[in-house]
Amino acid sequence: MSYHYNEAFENPDYHNSETLESGRRKASQMNSMFRQNPYDSSPYDSYTDHDGREQRQSYSVDIPMATMQPGLEVSQSAKRWGTPNANPYGNTHINHSFEYEPEFTYTPPSTLSTVDGPFARRSSDASEASIVQRRNRQRADSVFTTSSDFDRTDANAAAYNENKESQEEKIIRNLASMTTRERIKAIQKMPKTMKEKREIRNKVLMEKTRKSVSYSTEIHCCTQCMYKIALSYRRFRNGLSELFQSLQLWQKTLKIIGGKFGTSVLSYFVFLTWLLTFNIFSFLVNFSFVTIPQFIAAGSNNLSFTGLELLTGAGYFQQTVLYYGFYTNSTITKIENSTSYDMQLAYIFTIGIYFVICFFSLVYSMAKSFRNNFVNPQTYSGNAGKLLCIWDFNITNEKAVRLKQKNLSTQIKEALSEGKSEDLNLSLKQRMVHIAIHLAAWIFSLGTTAVCCTCVYYLSINNLKLFMKGDGTELENQAATLVLPIVVSLLNLLTPFVFSLLELLEKFQYPRNQIYVTITRNVILKMSIIGILCYYWLNIVATSATECWETLVGQDIYRLVVVDFLFCLLGSFFGEFIRRIIGTKCLKNLGVPEFDIARNVLGLIYVQTLTWIGIFFSPLLPAIQIIFFFIIFYVKKVSLMMNCQPPRKVWRASQMTTLFIFLLFFPSFTGVLSVVAITIWRLNPSEKCGPFRGLSSIFDAVSRWIDVLTNYPRSAWVVWIYHNLIESVHFFFILTVIIIIITYLYWQIIEGRKIMVRLLHEQIINEGKDKMFLLEKLRALQASTRDTPARKGASQQFSTTSSLYQPPGQLDQQRHLSMPNYLERPLEKNKSSFSAKPPYTADFPETSGFLPGDPQRQQPSTKPGVSEALALAMRARQQAEREMEDEDEEDFRS
């Protein structure tokens, strides 16, 4: 859609649109100010006041302005642009044949543009001009076309209109050649008002119908049929997307949270709902393909339910569909002699396909997130540019807005003061101290992690021994099993606090680094705890002499999930509620707590990892997770609303979300995949329970199935796929090589692009310098012409053209008025009525003279040669800009 992208802001229509009414209005305000200027109090004032409009319509620009030396006076300095009274001919508008000033004053849309309108057009191609320039031209047109005069400007206007029309026709032709969907999208993307969009759409439709009529009428019926199908398909799609939208959970709650806390906190809740949809999907799949068939074949459950099972997951639950051990290994046939349902295959394929879908959806969302959020991170410089897009329009709460403004203000001030102090380089000794502190902090955190892991390992082994011995009462045994999950959850809850104490010691230069380091430490902690537990499950529990080790593992995971959920509730109670009480009642300087996004999201990732591991051992674990996530959502929401304040620091929500999705993929999901793969391929399933009892490994179920299939010629392709693709080493070898080659190619392309981007960037800067240089020259030239011949020529010309109309004595005033620039400036400053809002110039330092961005504006006063040079410079710059945009777009795409 690059075409539309460019077209969108190059189209002059936008600038003529009614939404820019304000510009016009301002100009008319200016007009009234002009009238107040002291030099208008001439006897002819009444004339200008009453006949302003007719005058504008009747004047003719007979004298080309470039040859008119007085023009120079008007445009020599940017400061003087808006002050016609500074012009030596300020009150010559009594002169009918030389109505320079009235034109200047009485053109409603833009007083400035009318002057340079014709010149701007003459000096550069109509198609290649900057926005401002184009708008000026536009304004000029709207003035000149209304005038009844026929002169060069009219011709120009006609030419311009033609150009505009042809452009519009081009757009319409382009749109007409698109498919319906593309066209709708393209029209939606136009930055125009509804009315204009509708006009364009109608024109396009007309064009289309005209074309289709001219083509042929015999396939009319067919096309109509196709059209109807397309239409109904589109309706169906729309309906579907609306359905999905209404299904999106908590739309309103999310809006309230966003309105009060901004996008950053919102990202936690969005992440939570995202995980929830994962779990809902997994629950639906598992329930429908594994659990429902099991219900049909289920035996009776003779264990009693006490209530403690909800916490421990043992006892009654052992004999339910919650755990692996309960599932049957037989084929289920409800009706005799009909097709049967093989439980083994169902179990393995359901979970396998679920993981494959998860894998692709994770990779997809990760890639999408990376593409959108890490565009050229190496050229992302500094923070100031970020200010342009920092405002969070989601925030609607008044208090939150004020808080946000306050935070932004302090942030900006801090950043500015930091920028100043950054120059102070640290001494070698200080640097050594810094490095030593970091090193110590890392050693400490890794040491803590190791201690935690050892602790968990011995505790779990002890736990297994206790279970195997089985002495003590039933209740004691069950309570003993809870020790491990409680310890694990406690470690998970408390160690991050210790880590955050380390932050205080370390004092990072950039808060971003601090966040990344803290996240890394926490991830290492959580993942090593899970890793140790996996080792325990796969190497110790699986080889122990228990009756059904899979169920044991499932129970362990169940307990971990439940206890972690309880700790999460406790955490938000103590961490946020009590903290707020302390902060507001006891220690006032602590203040209201902030919502710790990173810690909370890492907690979610941890639980999701457990759930994924648990899916194999306890297929209904996602259902439990769904309930927990629901409760967590509401608890966190209430706790957030009651206890927390919006985060003070800028949280780069999108990049953090990308990071979290990446974390969910990399240590978490890939780890889970390897655990499940080991379970399926390497481990011996239990002898007496579960769907795979009696097999040497779980994957044997598939190989046996393939063996059976070999006897059926109709399903030979399945066998072929199995032997040649899934079991074949060569296939995977070739696949890997191809993927590596493609990756390498892409990497090289990216490297090339990077170089290209850098070169283009340099080019743009050089073009800018060129432009500055040319402008500098131009100004020098102006200064020299103004000093000598211009002044003379001007006064001479003036006396020849207007001496007839000049009342005696006024000439003196003229001379007085044509005093040099520096004398005039104080004069202007007095006229605050106007200079309060000079449209382009007032806030530029004197050194730059005039606004370099609008060089065309100064052109009435330039000589043709110079203006050509300027036009060249402009053109070069625009070309560079366009190239740059194209490049950017390509970058986006890649």
Add this chain to the structure above:
Amino acid sequence: MGGSASSVPPDLLGEYQELTFLTKQEILIAHKRFSELVPKEERDQILSARVPKDKVVTLPELRANPFQHRICRVFSTAEDGDDSLSFEDFLDMLSVFSDAATSEIKSHYAFRIFDFDDDGTLDRKDLENLVNCLTGDADGTRLSTSEMDQLIQNILEESDIDKDGTINLSEFQHVISRSPDFASSFKIVL
């Protein structure tokens, strides 16, 4: 969807869906919210009614927004420049601020909102206005003149690629493209 007189005709609804990024549901909600702003006697012809600016900014979504006046100005098509919004203007606005809008069109309108003097470029004055809106008008939060100068200098240094002293639309869009949070934060949902 409101009273009998206040529903959108189906053909118009389809047209709105085609011309904006909004879904049917969103348009109907917008219609309901808009009709609440229109005085009772004008409810019959909501589609041709115009709501004055001071009514529009009472919407809870805009009430606290520091850019509310600019938003009204940019999206208003009023002939006399009083920044009043018609229903179609209102839809235009919601379309730009909706989830589905591309970040190109979002940045385009963001540029126009930040271009306080409507001259097509962001110059120092505009940036100063912008920063003042961001930091609020209270004495404690307002930046001092030197801080403001320094900040604007920094912004221009980073964003003004061709070094002409102003930020034009393409430069602005360039900066925006580097800031992925923009699309999610430039959003108003009814």
